[in-house]
Amino acid sequence: MYHELTQERIKSRRRARIISLVVTVVLAVVCGLAVNAYRRSALEQGAASVREAILESANHCCAVEGSYPTSLGYLERNYGLVVNHNDYVITYEAYAGNVAPTVVVIPR
Template sequence: MDREHTSRQRKRRRGMRLAALALVLALAVGGWFAAGAVGQNLREQGAVSVRNAILDSAKQCCAIEGSYPSSLEHLEQGYGLRVNRDDYVITYEVFAENIMPSVVVVPR
């Protein structure tokens, strides 16, 4: 049994399809932006964790050796610190042996 569709019904169906397509596209774009925001947040949290690990190792070195390490390499060689330099830019500055070093970690 064939049904005849009026032009009004065809227009309504076409409008519903376009609305559904627009909704799907809006959800996809929203998901893409949300994924980018989550990724950026994870990189920033990782940078904080790397900075804390470096400072903890420097404090441990100071407690054992009596002074803060003069370089990040000293912590890597003597205290087992592993830093992912591909993902983070690290600045380690020492002012004096008895003052905690300045550590800045920035995600790439």
């Protein structure tokens, strides 16, 4: 049986398509924001882990040698510390051999 489409039915279908398109776009934006927030959180947690690893290596060096290392490179060469310099900006400041260094790790 053939049913002719009325103007009302055509408008109803058009509204349904527009609503489904808007809902799809909103869901895509929400998913994108959620992924971005997760990625940022993971980088911040990674930065905290890198900072802790550097401080633990510096403390280990102090316990073995009697003074804190003067540079981050010294820890990397002599104590097996591996840091991803492409993902993090690291500031390592050592004032004296008997003062713990200041370490700042910022995700790129």
